[in-house]
Amino acid sequence: MPEFFHVVEPSVVFSLLASFGRTGIEHVGLEEALDRVLAQEVRAEEDLPYGPRATMDGYAVRAADTFGSTENSPTLLALAGRVEMGKLPGFALSSGQACEIPTGGFLPDGADAVVMIEYADRLSERAIEVRRPVTAGENVLGKGGDVVAGKVVLGPGRRLRPHDLGLLAGLGVCQVAVHQRPKVFLVSTGDEIVPANQKPAPGQVRDINRYSISALVTRAGAEVTGFRLVQDIADKLGRALEEGLGSSDAVVLSGGSSVGERDTLVEAVGRFAGAELLAHGIAISPGKPTLLARIAGKPVFGLPGHPVSAMIVAQVFLVPFLRFLQGEALLPGPEGTKREAILATSVPSVSGRQEFVRVRLEEQNGTLYARPVFGRSSMLSSMVDADGLIVVPTHTEGLARGTKVEVTLF
Numbered sequence: 001m002p003e004f005f006h007v008v009e010p011s012v013v014f015s016l017l018a019s020f021g022r023t024g025i026e027h028v029g030l031e032e033a034l035d036r037v038l039a040q041e042v043r044a045e046e047d048l049p050y051g052p053r054a055t056m057d058g059y060a061v062r063a064a065d066t067f068g069s070t071e072n073s074p075t076l077l078a079l080a081g082r083v084e085m086g087k088l089p090g091f092a093l094s095s096g097q098a099c100e101i102p103t104g105g106f107l108p109d110g111a112d113a114v115v116m117i118e119y120a121d122r123l124s125e126r127a128i129e130v131r132r133p134v135t136a137g138e139n140v141l142g143k144g145g146d147v148v149a150g151k152v153v154l155g156p157g158r159r160l161r162p163h164d165l166g167l168l169a170g171l172g173v174c175q176v177a178v179h180q181r182p183k184v185f186l187v188s189t190g191d192e193i194v195p196a197n198q199k200p201a202p203g204q205v206r207d208i209n210r211y212s213i214s215a216l217v218t219r220a221g222a223e224v225t226g227f228r229l230v231q232d233i234a235d236k237l238g239r240a241l242e243e244g245l246g247s248s249d250a251v252v253l254s255g256g257s258s259v260g261e262r263d264t265l266v267e268a269v270g271r272f273a274g275a276e277l278l279a280h281g282i283a284i285s286p287g288k289p290t291l292l293a294r295i296a297g298k299p300v301f302g303l304p305g306h307p308v309s310a311m312i313v314a315q316v317f318l319v320p321f322l323r324f325l326q327g328e329a330l331l332p333g334p335e336g337t338k339r340e341a342i343l344a345t346s347v348p349s350v351s352g353r354q355e356f357v358r359v360r361l362e363e364q365n366g367t368l369y370a371r372p373v374f375g376r377s378s379m380l381s382s383m384v385d386a387d388g389l390i391v392v393p394t395h396t397e398g399l400a401r402g403t404k405v406e407v408t409l410f
Contacts, residue, residue: 007281007288009394010316010332010354016278016292017321018330020299023180023249030165035221036178037327042154044171047144051088052107056139059098059120059128060111066133074121074129083108098128107140114139147171157327159221179327182222185244186214187253188229189237189265190305195229208307208380209254216314217252220322220335237268245298249325252318255305265302269293283394285355287313308375308383312356315389315410334389336408341370343390343405348398358386359407370407386410 008016025039054060061077069075077098083089083105093099093110101107101114116139119132147153153171154164160176168176188207196206207229214224225248230236232255244251253265269275272295279292286309291302301318303310316333324330334356341361349355359370370390375382388409392399399405 006277006279007283008279009283013279013282013292013317014320014330014332017299017317017324020294020321020325021297022327023182023325025177026180027175027177029175030169030173033160033165033168033176033178034162036160036176036181037221037323038154038156038158038160038176039179039327040156040177041152042168042171042173042176044147044149044151044153045173046171047149048147048167048170049106049141049145050143052112052140052142052145054083054101054103054105054107054114054139055141056114056116057103058101058117058139059115059130060093060101060105060107061098061113061115061130061134062093062095062110063113063134063136063138065096065098066113066115066130069130069133071131074131076123077128077130079126079128080108098130112136112140157329159323159326159328179325182250182322182325183225183248184217184222184322185226185228185248185251186210186217186224187227187237187240187244187251188255189232189240189253190255191232193229193255209303209305209310212307212311213252213254213303213314213318216311216319217322220319221326222250222322232264234264234267234271237264238271241268241272241295241300245295245300248298250299250301250322252301252303252314254303254310265291269295269300272296282313282317283353284313284316285350285353287316287356288353290317307380308358311383312389315408316356334391334408336388336410339368339388339407339409341368341405341407343399343401343403344369344371346398346401347372347390347392349392349396351395351397354394355392356389357392358382359388359390359405360385361387361407370405383410 080097080099081091082100088106089108092108113134115130115134121129188210192204193207194204217224228240230240276294282290289304290313293300303313319335320333358373360373362369373382373386388407390405
C-alpha cells in the first residue's frame, strides 16, 4: 500500500469542506445569543430612538432663538420647565423659551437643539442666558437617528457580539434565529494512549489531544457531546465512529491514520456503506497524515496523533469548518487574529507542501519580529512557547530573513 493514496492540496480541502450542509436553525433569547451566528436577517420594526433625545446635559431650545449669542451679548430665554428621565415632556416650547434636559431625555415639541450646560447661565428659576449659538439638531439624536424602521440591522452569517445584543434589545428584539451549535464527537485512538489521570507505563503516553482539540472545538462555538478512547483496532474504531455519527454532526479522531501498511482508520471508514474517502493526506507540514471522509453525509476528520500536528491541523481546517457549519463564511485557515511582523530568521522549506511554522513575537525598537520556534511535532513546548503561526507557501523553498510575514495568533 502506498504511504498516502489521496493526498490533496489545502485549497482542495476547503472546497470539500464547503460541500457539507450547515447546521439547523433554532430561536434563542438574547441571554443565550452571545457568539451565536445569525441564520436570518434582523430588520428594525421601529425607529431608534422613537423621538428626538438629548445627547448632552443642558437646555432644550429652538436653535433660531440662539443665533447671535456671544459671551458679551448672551440671549435671554424663559424657562418653561424640566424634562424628567423616563417620561415624555408634558409641555411644548414656544419661541423665546428653553427647558432643562438631561442626557437621554426626550425633547419637547418645538425644541430642535440642546445648549450644553457649560454655555448657559441660570439667572433664576425662570430664566437662563445662552452664551453660544446652536444649530438645529446640535446635541440631539433625532427620531430614527440611530436606526430607521425597516432597515436591516444585522445580516445572516454574523456572529453576535455584546454590542449587537444591545442594539437588538434597544429595538425590542428579544429572540433571534441562529444556527445550532455543531455537535462534535471526539475519539482518541492508539494502543499507547492512556487517560490523562493515569500514570503511563513504559511505552505509554497520556491522552493530550482530547483536551487540546476539545478546547479548540469549544472556542469555535461547537459542543463536544461525547468522547471515546479506543485502541488502534478497526473494529473498535468502527464502533466509536458509529456511536459518534449517531449522536453528532461531526466526528473528529486523532491517531489511527498513519504512514505505512497499518492504517486502521481507513479500514474502519471503509466498512460503512457509501462512505467517501475525500482526502487521505494533505500537502502540508506538519499534518500530512490527515484524513477527511464523508459517512452518511457527515464529516469525519482523522487528525494526526502527534499533539502539535493535531492542534495545527485543527486550527487550520477544523475550526474554520465548525464556524462554517454555524453559518459563517468558510475562510481558509489558520483561524485567528492576524499581525504583520518581520521574519527574524530564515525558514527553509520543501517545495510542494504548505508549511505552518510556529513563531514567537518580539518587539525591538518599535518593530515587531517573528522568530521561529523550531521543534518536532511531538514537542508540546514548541506550541506553548509560540504566539502563533506563519504560512510558507506551497511552491517555495522557504522564506528569507527580513521577509514581511502575517502571523496568525493562537
